[in-house]
Amino acid sequence: MSKQNFYHLLDRYRSGDCTDKEKRLVEQWFAMLDEPVPVRSEQENSEIEERIWNAIMQNDTAEPVQPAVSFPMWRWAAAAVMLIGIAFGSYKAFYKNSNSRQVTSARQGESRISHSNQSQNEENITLPDGSTLILSPGSKISYPAGLAGKNRVLHLTGKAFFRISRDTERPFLVHSGEVVTKVLGTSFWVEGRENNTAIEVSVVSGKVSVSKNELTVGAENSKIKDGVILTANQRVKYSVQTHAFETGLIANPQPVNAAVTANVPAVEAFIFRDTPFTDVIAKLEKSFGVEIILENDAMKSCLFTADMTQEPLFTKLDLLCASVNASYEVRGTRILISGKGCSSPQ
Structure with missing residues (x-):
């Protein structure tokens, strides 16, 4: 415990902003001096706080008032040491918990946006980069807030149609099960089967690469390999059982150069x-x-x-x-x- 933290806790005690645990801790410190805790002037408070700090640092207390019943001095000393130990341990535990909450808050600051379509109809969604998608019923997406990062990364469970805004500096990656689809700017379907036995990507316009994730959990930094390149009117189906890609044409190819x-x-x-x-x-x-x-x-x-x-x-x-x-x-x-x-x- 630093002296700065010590005074910070006392300031919070005076302003009534501390927790019940902190309040009991401060009152234990005052009990070490056999002092009540009335409202005092700022100078009086400073003097008493300095005495408490010195007592904590020196494992000592002010000489207690002689009680009516005889109480050996060594027992007073042992009680003071025990009280200081309890106070110091409680203080460390409080700040440890406080630091833990700050770490959790920092991690939560790296927030992700999740959305699931629980309706019976397709849902139109606009992403932070201007890209749009049509999310099929029962499907779910998640991505970093603001699509922040070196790449624009989105995770999909289910089926969705994407129209991706072109950004040559930041490719768009769609992770679906064991497959990642990488694009710069195009439109395509991604569909993962409910039983996760197959994943299919169909391209409407532009060009995409479809690859296998080397790591299937966490995916921004996962390596990709064993992929295929698809252009408009082409599709690929990935089998989870065989880990193989099967390419083909979509069911109803459309003109790609129509005015x-x-x-x-x-x-x-x-x-x-x-x-x-x-x-x-x-x-x-x-x-x-x-x-x-x-x-x-x-x-x-x-x-x-x-x-x-x-x-x-x-x-x-x-x-x-x-x-x-x-x-x-x-x-x-x-x-x-x-x-x-x-x-x-x-």
């Missing part, structure tokens, strides 16, 4: 009249950002006529293949078209 008018994407025309297959495929690749491979070079000679403007990508492919008795399959993030082809322009 936007009044915040509404313009409908791109897909009208063909005796158009070579290679030109049709080139347009589909450019519009949807997917790679389409012709297994047979003879298919390059085929011509195609149709208006597929209103059809989704996979229906467009169905019509294209049906025109030449071909078929297609999705292999990872690419599409392979198989067929005999055409020997000469039709």
Whole structure:
């Protein structure tokens, strides 16, 4: 105990701001001097406080008034020493508890924001950096207050759609189970299965990296490894059992380069009249950002006529293949078209 702390506690006692434990402690100190605790002048208080301090430091007390019953001096000394020990121990215990509360408060200062969607509807949320997300029912997010830190880090349990504000200096990391998705600025879905057997990431626009967390708890400084790069219309599923990534295309790919008018994407025309297959495929690749491979070079000679403007990508492919008795399959993030082809322009 320092002298500064000693006087600080006495000041709190006089102002009535101390706890019951502190009050008993101060009154024990006054009892060491066999002094009552009346209201005194500032000078009188200073003199008595100095005497208490000296008694604590010297393990001594003022000479007690001789009691009516004989009480040997050594017992007075032992009682004084015991009282000082109790007082000092109580004081140390109080300040130890006080310091403990300050540490807890400091740790709590590093606060995290948590939010769960307990409704039956999707919930729109705006993050401190301007990014937005749509949180599905039963899902939960947490992140440092203000998204502070070298990276913008968010933890997700469940399913959410993200639109991330671009910041090249501070990537955005979404942790979901054993998987971390890293982006600069894009939009994508992240979904963790309820039983934690699989985690799926689907990209609507931009580019993301999806990797495995080397550490699954605490995650800001976790290392990431064994990842894949995804672009628009691509998805990846991570299996917790096999620790493997399986890439593919999303269920309904959308045009990635469509012009936007009044915040509404313009409908791109897909009208063909005796158009070579290679030109049709080139347009589909450019519009949807997917790679389409012709297994047979003879298919390059085929011509195609149709208006597929209103059809989704996979229906467009169905019509294209049906025109030449071909078929297609999705292999990872690419599409392979198989067929005999055409020997000469039709």
